Amino acid sequence: MTWRALVRSPHSLAVGSNTVDILDQAASEKYLGRKLCFEDSQATELRNRIACGWGSFHKHKNELCSKFYSLQDRCRLFDAVVTPSILYACATWALTQKMEKKLITVRRRMLRYVFRLHKMRTQGPDSPLEDWVEFVQRTAHRVDAIAEDHCMDDWVIQYRRRKWRFVGKTARCDDKRWSQIILNWTPNFGFGRSRGAPKTRWSDQLVKFAGGDWMSHAQNEDQWCSSEDIFANWTF
Secondary structure (H helix, E strand, O other): OOHHHOOOOEEEEEEOEEEEOOOOOEEEEEEEEEEEEEEOOOHHHHHHHHHHHHHHHHHHHHHHHHOOHHHHHHHHHHHHHOHHHHHOOHHHOOHHHHHHHHHHHHHHHHHHHHHOOOOOOOOOOOOEEEEEHHHHHHHHHHHHHHHHHHHOOHHHHHHHHHHHHHHHHHHHHOOOHHHHHHOOOOOOOOOEEEOOOOOOOOHHHHHHHOOOOHHHHHHHHHHHHHHHHHHHHOOO
């Protein structure tokens, strides 16, 4: 994989008797379950996770959407097979508000099938069905209410919880592992930042919530754990 500084590199490389393709900046490659891409890494990985989530959903669709299974069992199955596919390695994400909204939208769309919420007639039995926009608006709060009644945590809240716990554990490590060292690493490539608004950083939400010295706050495990619920439900 190459980035912009190596855009003039060849398209392939001979390694012994094999030919290895060289991918450009906008291309992506899957490694250890994650889609890697230099162009827009977070959006690329989010699309990959959503595709994996839909794959898990359709694989178990007969059970998830069947009226012959109790709703409680279907909710438990959803959290057991679909949610892990979506939130794999989510502690490393750096999501924008738009991306978080995308997660909420995808979850609601899946749960409409699980909860068997269908379009309604606008007036009588012979009247046309409500359009998609009306259906989405009418069922949005209904989906959230049913999910809350069955103790199903929102994906955005789960993502923030996992990230908060990962941050605390990493900051308190004292074995000089690379995941801790890289938090204090400042890249210096000898050239300025590219044009446009800066990309969302992994630590941006942490800085907004806990301040620039969030790593120092994370050393106090009890205090850090007590702030988890607040961070998970914080409006950024």
